[in-house]
Amino acid sequence: MDGNGRWANARGLTRVEGHRAGDAALVDVVAGAIDLGLEWVSLYAFSTENWKRPPAEVRFLMGYSRSVLRARRALFHSWGVRVVWSGEQRRLWPSVVRELRETEVMTANNPGLTLNLCVNYGGRSEIADAARALAREAAIGRIDPEAITEGDLAARLRGGARVEGECTGPRPRPAVPDVDLFLRVSGEQRISNFLLWQSAYAELVFVPELWPDVDRLVLWRAVEEYARRTRRFGGAVDTPHPAE
Secondary structure: OOOOHHHOOOOOOOHHHHHHHHHHHHHHHHHHHHOOOEEEEEEEEEOOOOOOHHHHHHHHHHHHHHHHHHHHHHHHHOOOOOOEEEOOOOOHHHHHHHHHHHHHHOOOOOOEEEEEEEEOOOHHHHHHHHHHHHHHHOOOOOOHHHHHHHHHHOOOOOOOOOOOOOOOOOOOOOOOOOOOOOEEEOOOOOOOOOOOOOOOOOEEEEOOHHHHHHHHHHHHHHHHHOOOOOOOOOOOOOOOOOOO
């Protein structure tokens, strides 16, 4: 959800005002995803690199994230949305962690769209943590290093198995599936350390709109672009043109 600060500065506002404006985009995009019948949406809310931002902005984002969760979870719950969290607990405010877990529990049995909120998330650190978990298991003989598969690592990602002691609610938390459509807003053409493992064969779509200007129509256009593409996953289709 990128571009809040630039959107605000262009209007003579502070960056925090841009973050407030992004809340409406969040709600409309989720509504648009439900209209399309999508099963999963992952939103990059706060990255492990965002701690480098000015302390005042980080404090605002922590408090604002807590407030948005508290204000919006009842709405998402009424829509049948199941909310899950991917990210690190380290450095997060305890009150933000509490709101994330309570939201997961409240919505755990909902049958509709799964909304994956990536808060304090980084793709590289996610993979590194999964590798460390495998190394620890190999060191004590629980797993044969030569037998480790891609599935073994995927199961240890933060979007896969939950760490001991985390609240998963009455319904088991599903693993984050591979990404089909990777939608990057704000005119930037990079993936910014987001869902690196899961996006190995994602279709990338870049749009110029800053996040506060994103709505369900932007999402729908991106899905239309995705639908026009042919996904081969490393394979090939032999379709010679007939001779004229």
